[in-house]
Amino acid sequence: MIRPARVLIVAEMQGRDLLRRRLALLILVALPLTFYLANAADPYAPVLAGVGMSWAVAGAALFAVLAARSVDPRLVQAGFHPRELLLGRLLLLAGLGLILAAVCAVVVILISAPPRPLVVLP
Amino acid sequence: MLAGKPRRPRLAHDLVIGDGHPALADQAIRSPSHDRALSVAAHSEQGSSQAGEMRQVDSQPLLEAHGVGKRYGRKVVLQDANVAVRGGEAVALIGENGAGKTTLLRICAGLLAPDAGQVAVDGKVGYCPQDPGVLDLLTAEEHLVYFGAAVGLDRQAAIAEGHRLLADFGFRGGRRTLAKDLSGGTRQKLNLSLALLGEPAVLLLDEPYQGFDHGTYVNFWDHVDRWRAAGKAILVVTHMLAELSRVDRVVELQVRTVGASSNDTVKQSRG
Ligand SMILES: Nc1ncnc2c1ncn2[C@@H]1O[C@H](COP(=O)(O)OP(=O)(O)OP(=O)(O)O)[C@@H](O)[C@H]1O
């Protein structure tokens, strides 16, 4: 049975784990950001920013899964439903993705100033 | 298997038993090759009191593995392994490195599917893995909350019970220290405490005292006594033969070479 409270605990612990990987997170964000800034004048720069942002979230997901792989079986043995682990992790990563997307949108609007921000392609 | 011929593994390991199967246990007990400790064990199994100790051993095993077989590729690790542990009983699982002790425990815990045989468990299982199964970047307290949630404890209850367990083993790690920065023995104390959260009825402990200092090690066996008195079924993997007197029975996983008729042994003791 899936219990929301336990899904939240999974999300919380995943978040704590991820936030302590500061260097990895920094690189995940800095790399696409640099790439975008170097091409900020390009009409397709907003697209670059979007691709870079999704790459950062995917990278974070990879870290999350690699860290959890060895302990997940034990957590399930201890009483978690596998779906609780999956949902908790997705919840955290989706949240992180939304935050990164918002930051990315602000950066793109400020720097590239697309004429119609809601329509990415010119 | 090939060409219809039964194939003998080059090196087969066999779990040898004397428990859960009254006929076998009786056989072992009658065997003249067994020493006095065995007959003491025989009495303790009948539930008689020793040295003023009153301890009721349930008749139904809480953990029973029957005919368990496991192979990795062509390598047979377990063949027809049997083990049963009743409530209020502590059983030691011994054997050489690579005999399949961890494999058997993982199968009992449901972490590994056996190729043959069944495992029946009555009640919640607390499993302490040989290699600490902890998350490097979480603190001890966060582990307590995480594993406590698994057994249905809320945050406060998990922290309270967890700190009590950790204190029992003399855990000394900073509140903010991450698991990866704990000393080896301290991390192992956390590992063991996580297995004990939520009062499991069956304890599967895979060399749980690794890296413990002497005081904690002695203390660990006192805990085994206490868990046993509380009616838990304990299966503990150990290489510490000096402490075998502190368990009810000893089950040995043995290496059996090709063609050997049998070198099965059942050792039993009870201090
Ligand atoms: N995933 C695996 N793939 C292949 N072989 C494995 C695997 N896991 C274990 N084995 C083999 O199974 C055998 C039993 O391993 P196991 O870990 O159960 O031994 P053990 O009795 O716990 O030994 P130790 O006393 O060193 O802890 C070993 O020969 C090991 O190499």
Ligand SMILES: [Mg+2]
């Ligand atoms: Mg082992």
